[in-house]
Amino acid sequence: MAGRLVLIKSVLQAMPLYLFSTLAAPKWVLKAIRDLQRNFLWGSTGRNRKWALVNWKEVCKLKTEGGLGLRDPLQSNNTMGARMWWNWLSKPHSPWARLWQAKYARGSQWHDLIRINSIAQGSPIWNAAKIHSRFIQEHSFWEIHSGTLAKLWEDSWQQLPKLENLFQMPLWQSYMQQENLIQVHQFWQQTQHQEYQIWRPANSWQRDWASETYLDLDQELTQRRIRYSNQQDKLRWDHKHKGTFTTKEAHQLRYSDTQGDQDQLWARVWLPGLWPKISTFLWLLSKRRILTWDNLIKRGFIGPSRCPNCNLHTETISHLMETCPLAKELWEKVEKCNKRTAPRGEDVTDNIRSWDKNPFKSQLLNTLWGLIPGFLYWLLWKERNSRIFNNTSRTTDALWLIYKRNIQETLAIRTWYDTDMPEAQQERDIFKEWNLDLSAFAKVITRPPRSSTSPSSWSPPACNSFKLNFDGAAKGNPGPAGFGGIIRSHTGAPLHIYYGSLGKDTNNVAEMEGLWQGICLAE
Amino acid sequence: MEGDSLILITAAKKIQAGATAVKVATSWRLLSRLESLEAKLQNPHSITFQHVRRTANQVADRMANQGVSQTSQYFSGSLDIVEDEQLKKDCIALVQKDLSPPRMRVVVSHTSLWLVSRASVRPNKPCIPGGLALNVTARSI
Numbered sequence: 001m002a003g004r005l006v007l008i009k010s011v012l013q014a015m016p017l018y019l020f021s022t023l024a025a026p027k028w029v030l031k032a033i034r035d036l037q038r039n040f041l042w043g044s045t046g047r048n049r050k051w052a053l054v055n056w057k058e059v060c061k062l063k064t065e066g067g068l069g070l071r072d073p074l075q076s077n078n079t080m081g082a083r084m085w086w087n088w089l090s091k092p093h094s095p096w097a098r099l100w101q102a103k104y105a106r107g108s109q110w111h112d113l114i115r116i117n118s119i120a121q122g123s124p125i126w127n128a129a130k131i132h133s134r135f136i137q138e139h140s141f142w143e144i145h146s147g148t149l150a151k152l153w154e155d156s157w158q159q160l161p162k163l164e165n166l167f168q169m170p171l172w173q174s175y176m177q178q179e180n181l182i183q184v185h186q187f188w189q190q191t192q193h194q195e196y197q198i199w200r201p202a203n204s205w206q207r208d209w210a211s212e213t214y215l216d217l218d219q220e221l222t223q224r225r226i227r228y229s230n231q232q233d234k235l236r237w238d239h240k241h242k243g244t245f246t247t248k249e250a251h252q253l254r255y256s257d258t259q260g261d262q263d264q265l266w267a268r269v270w271l272p273g274l275w276p277k278i279s280t281f282l283w284l285l286s287k288r289r290i291l292t293w294d295n296l297i298k299r300g301f302i303g304p305s306r307c308p309n310c311n312l313h314t315e316t317i318s319h320l321m322e323t324c325p326l327a328k329e330l331w332e333k334v335e336k337c338n339k340r341t342a343p344r345g346e347d348v349t350d351n352i353r354s355w356d357k358n359p360f361k362s363q364l365l366n367t368l369w370g371l372i373p374g375f376l377y378w379l380l381w382k383e384r385n386s387r388i389f390n391n392t393s394r395t396t397d398a399l400w401l402i403y404k405r406n407i408q409e410t411l412a413i414r415t416w417y418d419t420d421m422p423e424a425q426q427e428r429d430i431f432k433e434w435n436l437d438l439s440a441f442a443k444v445i446t447r448p449p450r451s452s453t454s455p456s457s458w459s460p461p462a463c464n465s466f467k468l469n470f471d472g473a474a475k476g477n478p479g480p481a482g483f484g485g486i487i488r489s490h491t492g493a494p495l496h497i498y499y500g501s502l503g504k505d506t507n508n509v510a511e512m513e514g515l516w517q518g519i520c521l522a523e
Numbered sequence: 524m525e526g527d528s529l530i531l532i533t534a535a536k537k538i539q540a541g542a543t544a545v546k547v548a549t550s551w552r553l554l555s556r557l558e559s560l561e562a563k564l565q566n567p568h569s570i571t572f573q574h575v576r577r578t579a580n581q582v583a584d585r586m587a588n589q590g591v592s593q594t595s596q597y598f599s600g601s602l603d604i605v606e607d608e609q610l611k612k613d614c615i616a617l618v619q620k621d622l623s624p625p626r627m628r629v630v631v632s633h634t635s636l637w638l639v640s641r642a643s644v645r646p647n648k649p650c651i652p653g654g655l656a657l658n659v660t661a662r663s664i
Contacts, residue, residue, distance in 0.1 A: 043592035143555060159551070171609035236551050243551025266569070319591070456576040458621035469575070473591050482593065484586020486614075490621045497614065499586040511531045512556040514587065519563060519570070521599060 001282075002276035004041055005068060012037045013071060020080040023267055024128035025073070033073040041070075045184040051299065053289040062256050062268050066263065068283065071251060079251045082132035085236050086245040089113055089136065090235055100126065111149040114140065114235065138365070139253060141238045145231040149186030157184060159238055184233075265353040274409060277376045285317065285377060286349045290315050308387040309380070317456060318346045321377050321465065329396045330380070330403070334372055337433045348377070362427050364411065371407055379403050404434065460492050474512030481505040484512035496521055539564055539572065579597040582617045585610070 016033055019025060034056070041059070042049045060075070061067025071079075088097050091108035104120050105113055112136055121127065142150035150157045153164045236243035269282045284290050293305040293315040307315040309326040316473040321327055322344065335342055343354040352373055358366040379399060386395050394402075461467040470485030484499035498517055501508055534547040534557060544557035558580070564570065577584060589610055602618075605611040 143551065145555075163614070207619065231555075234555060243548075243554050244545050410664075439566075454576050454579075456573045456578045458579045458581075469580050469583040471580055471587040473584075473587040475591060480591050482587055482590020483591045484583055484588075486582045486586065486618075488618075494602045494614070494618055496600065497586060497602055498583075498597075498599040499590040499593070501590050501593040504553065506550075508526045508530065508550070508553050509556070510587070510590075511527050511559075512553055514583070515535065516556055516560060517599075519560070 001041070002042070002280040005070075005280065006276070008037050008041060008070060010377060012040065013076070015459045016073065017076065017080065019166075020073075020077045021084065022125050022128070024124070024131075025077055028065045028075075030073040030077060037070065037073075041068075051291075051494065053284060053291075054287055058287075060255075064266050065256060066266055066287075068280075075255050077252060078132065079247050082135055082250050082254075084129040085132045085136050086140075086237070088129065089140075090245070091137065111233075115151075115154065117253075120459055121511070131469060133272065135250075135254065139238045141236055142184075143234040143243070144184055145229045145233050147187075147233065148183060149233040150184045152184050152187050153182075153184060156238065157233075159236070211441065263353070264357075265349065268352050268355055268370075268373075271374065273367060274371060274374045275410070278374045281378050281381065282374050285321070285381075286352060288317055288349065290381065292320055301334075308384055315384075317348055321348050321380055322346060322351070324380075326396060326399075327380055330376060330399065333396075333400055334376065338369065338372075338430055340369075342372070360427055360430075362431070365427055365430060368407060368411060371410060375403060375406055375410075379406075408434070460488070460490050463490050465490055466495065466522060468517045468522055470511075470514035472507065472512070472514040474505060474507040474510050478504050478506045481507070481510040483510050484516065485514050485518040487518065528580075529574050532572050535560065535572045539570070579621075582614055582621070587614055587615060 016025070020094060038052060038056055038059075039045070042050045042052045044052075058066065058070070059068050060070050060072045064070045088100055089110075091097055092101070092113075097110075101108070101110065101113070104114060104122055108116070116133060122130075140156070141159050143158055144150055154162065154164045166380060170520055237245040237249070265286055269286055270279050274282075281290070289295065293303070294317070296303070297305065305314050305324075307313050307324055310319065310324050313319050315325070322331075323346065327490055330343065331342060340356075340359065343351045343356075345351055345354075355373055356369065359369060360366050377404065383399060384395060407474075450469075458469070466487050468485060468487050470483065472481065472483040474481035481502040481504065482500060483502065485497070486494055487496040488494050498521060500513075500517065502513060529642065534553075537547045538544060538561050544554060544561045548554035548557050589607075602611065602614055605614070
């Protein structure tokens with residue numbers, strides 16, 4: 001199933017993207033694509049039907065929210081349509097964007113397109129994109145440079161909510177419009193020259209209200225940290241990362257269920273380093289959908305219901321994985337080996353959820369501890385299937401050896417065979433118990449070379465060259481920030497120095513400003 | 524090594540190698556500045572970016588701290604016209620220090636002595652089989 005999941009993501013989901021990027025596909029096409037993906041995931045073919053063990057909606061959730069991270073074709077189609085609309089807004093000089101503007105938004109400047117409300121019917125491509133205008137409008141903002149394009153009240157700017165939503169004040173808005181304070185730069189010019197006057201109503205209670213509101217507004221505007229320049233304002237995508245539209249972010253924004261905290265269970269299931277097939281099995285197990293006899297009976301299957309591992313009790317998930325004598329023996333070995341009690345309730349999902357995270361000081365042992373439940377559940381499931389379908393069984397010791405070998409190999413790959421003995425005596429004992437001599441596996445792969453170190457003393461540049469040393473600093477992130485630098489010749493003589501303050505800003509921006517000013521001066 | 528500078532220098536190197544600013548930026552506030560840098564690097568300049576440790580960047584470090592302590596000032600010019608006497612004195616001292624040959628102090632972090640059985644034990648440091656080898660790992664500060 002893990003392999004099929006990869007194939008769906010890389011082939012079945014990728015193939016229709018080109019079509020989706022330009023057209024709103026008909027519903028029957030989307031349904032046909034969805035059926036193809038679903039049947040392939042669960043292994044159904046035309047003649048050989050298989051059960052879909054988990055609801056498709058659940059499958060299409062993010063991995064952190066309990067799904068497999070697949071994208072429903074309808075959702076993909078919508079996201080690609082939104083991308084089309086974003087491209088129109090952010091690339092106004094491309095020929096197709098100019099054609100659209102001439103055809104559907106005649107008389108509007110490109111920076112007004114973000115606020116378009118009444119949209120004409122048009123070509124199929126236009127129709128596919130235009131339905132996402134509101135979504136884009138709600139999740140974009142202006143990055144202020146000259147302040148000539150962004151509107152003070154109506155637009156979101158500097159990644160903060162619109163002022164008209166923050167301050168529900170028609171009187172203020174009408175005052176602003178009356179004073180010609182429509183765009184950000186107009187407001188800025190007036191406040192810079194101290195021409196800005198507070199609206200002063202006649203009644204005292206209104207006056208109090210207005211001055212309080214003004215303070216709020218002033219504080220709000222100060223928080224937006226604008227640094228004016230001669231460049232044009234830029235339209236940015238309002239989400240977590242870079243300010244540019246990505247389909248992944250748009251998809252998450254639109255379809256992820258962000259209500260409440262994320263369940264730690266899924267972080268344990270999709271643990272880095274765990275084999276994909278084991279992670280996928282753990283996912284099914286956590287959803288209690290693996291086909292043990294109790295689940296088969298629910299689906300109308302009639303047959304023997306004894307656990308094949310002990311042949312004593314009725315087979316249920318909790319019995320097979322926790323209370324069966326074979327499982328108990330293996331769990332006891334794990335606890336003895338790690339000198340630590342594992343969470344051992346009857347509910348497998350709760351046990352995975354409450355599995356300790358990083359209980360050891362040694363990083364290697366923490367990695368090992370994280371791998372334990374996945375490998376053990378998977379081994380028990382394989383043994384159960386082997387006893388039913390192949391009629392072969394292995395002893396507990398044989399299973400334990402296989403289990404240890406699997407974990408050792410996985411750790412060897414994770415650590416590039418480079419392990420240090422832990423310092424604490426108890427952890428050293430665990431290390432020996434597991435026989436973590438990972439160098440035994442070091443046959444093929446060698447560790448990648450480490451990057452070279454940076455020079456620790458200043459050296460002059462080559463003849464006829466200059467050297468710029470720059471730095472940025474911020475007390476806090478963000479906090480009071482500054483930058484500075486020096487340009488020196490090949491003799492080491494200082495040619496030019498510079499420093500400046502940035503007000504409240506982040507460390508990265510301070511560094512960047514230092515570099516930028518230095519390069520400008522060097523020119 | 525300083526983390527912040529390393530992030531920026533890595534981004535600048537990637538842009539110089541042909542990556543776009545969008546690919547390497549970590550935030551939209553950094554993106555606009557990286558876009559400006561990208562445009563600037565398209566001019567035929569020969570710029571080599573190199574990350575250095577704080578000890579090799581002391582003058583710039585002092586300048587940046589001066590920038591933080593200032594509230595709304597920007598200074599750019601030669602060292603001679605700096606008005607702040609303390610800053611001027613510090614800068615001259617640090618520039619002189621950079622020009623003087625580095626004072627070497629060796630810190631021995633690992634020493635071991637063993638009998639060399641084969642010449643190929645340490646291929647990068649040839650030694651005579653049958654003799655004694657002193658393995659010293661040292662670093663200068």
